[in-house]
Amino acid sequence: MAVAAKNIPAPDLVPVRRALLSVFDKTGLIDFAKALAAAGVELVSTGGTAKAIADAGLPVRDVSELTGFPEIMDGRVKTLHPGVHGALLGVRDDPEHSAAMRKYGIEPIDLVVSNLYPFEEVRRSGADYASIVENIDIGGPAMIRASAKNHAYVAIVTDPGDYASVLNALEMNIGSLSLDFRKKLAAKAFARTASYDAAISGWFAEALEIEHPTWRAFGGRLVEVMRYGENPHQSAGFYVNGDKRPGVATARQLQGKQLSYNNINDTDAAFELVGEFDPDLSAAVAIIKHANPCGVAEGDSLKAAYAKALACDPVSAFGGIIAVNRTLDAEAAEEIVKTFTEVIIAPGATDEAAVVASDAFFPFADGLLSAIAAGATAVIQPGGSMNDKDVIAAADEHGIAMVFTGIRHFRH
The missing domain is CATH 3.40.140.20 (AICAR transformylase, duplication domain)
Incomplete structure (x- = not known):
């Protein structure tokens, strides 16, 4: 059934007053939660995430307070509730949505911080079938997709690497997040759940020996932006998925x-x-x-x-x-x-072997010092920097050989 759009314009700035945090990967969680609390944001959380936040001495409401329903079935069911999804999907400038939220006591959530059970990692570890299935996240993707769909009012953060940029945006906008920023977070969130589902469907096809599934999905995480694609005028990125395959991807x-x-x-x-x-x-x-x-x-x-x-x-x-x-x-x-x-x-390299060649000079000694830290014992470079003396001094200090070609050759 098609649903007609009501053409309600999204606000540019949405104040962040309440945040729901439910993460498996707790990297940077406490510092982020502290910063949110210091900015006057109410923290709502679930299970182990709520415990970690409370143990850090921060005030936090359990999600069961919003739903009026406890976590059940070993935590499998905790956020799959109208009290949560109504708070995420409600179009706040729609009179009917607002009336429903008031009628059922649904409190809006402005920011969601969620990352998923580590399905890819568990799959890669060679765990048994039951363990892999148990690490298929259900509530997380549902909450992420709901938040991303309603990015007109909700910001969704799926990557701990984005915590700093979120805090910076909140500071710049005096406690609010812009529509453009929310759109970018939503795009990343949908890409994450798509990649997650691709890993799951790929594993099922592999486990059940289905050589040609009716639907095949591919997804992966960006490892690095590459210098160029198959030809110099083409762009490229290197992505990895959850396959247990040693090689370039694990080098x-x-x-x-x-x-x-x-x-x-x-x-x-x-x-x-x-x-x-x-x-x-x-x-x-x-x-x-x-x-x-x-x-x-x-x-x-x-x-x-x-x-x-x-x-x-x-x-x-x-x-x-x-x-x-x-x-x-x-x-x-x-x-x-x-x-x-x-x-x-190579599987490894002796210290005497990790030599550096550069097609551009070292403008400062820091690049040379990074190469030395990686184990380089000899360097060849064009030279010609205003700071050549400092670079030479750094090489002498660390006892490494350095050759100047006198020719700079860039490839752009």
Whole structure:
């Protein structure tokens, strides 16, 4: 049945007087709750979240006070109640909605802070079927979607990383949040529940061995914005889902420039290829260019294996991706850096190996110090900064080698 819109304009600024907090991930929760309370916001909460807030010495109302109904069924049913969803979905400038809220004693909620049971993490951990099902959140997504739909009056926060921006917005608007800000929060909230449901449906298809489900959803969390897409004029982002799959998605970038789509794609191919070799039996090196192997070889050491792999096609190896199946040591690293390489992926690296190359000068010493902290022992860079002396001094102080090319080459 289609519902006709009443064309009631949304207010620009909505004062935040009451907030409902119900989170699994309690990162930053107490500091955020303290800031809200200090701003005169009434705190309403559920279960473990309410206990954490109360233990911090903050006044908090249990959600059962709003609903007149206790949490039941091990907390499965606590916010699924008209007292909550009426407070979230009510269009406050609609006379009929306002009358219903007054009639049933529904108090409006202006801000909702909710994140979900960690379904993706539990799935990735290899837990049993029952444990995974138990971590499918129901009340959280329902509350998030209700708040996001009614962003005309309600702000929904699903990411602890947004707490600071919410507090900043409240301060700037003297206790209110703008419509534009509420829209952005709503968009992020719908994306989160979509990704969450995608992970659940994907797991069910996998668990039940349904190869071609009628509906297939894909979702993931942004890990990083990439340097560019398949071509330099295209944009790209790197997203991960809840799959239990080691590789590029679980790797940590130690140093170097921002990765591109091609870097990720080729690095994944190199990782998969070198993963075919048992590191306990032999050292192995794979060199990939445009997702095709330039060379792959085994040896008694990474240095020996690299020499064999490079000999397969030394021309195509230039600007390629290298994967090794053992900890990268100094001897292998010294050989690898003789040819320009985009990415090296390894299980680990010795301190003598994590070397930094930069296509731009270091304007200050802080960038160099970050590289040193990551384990770099040698740096090559163009030079030419007004603060070259400070950068050189920092290198000398930490006993690392630094080479100046005198040529700056940007790629935008």
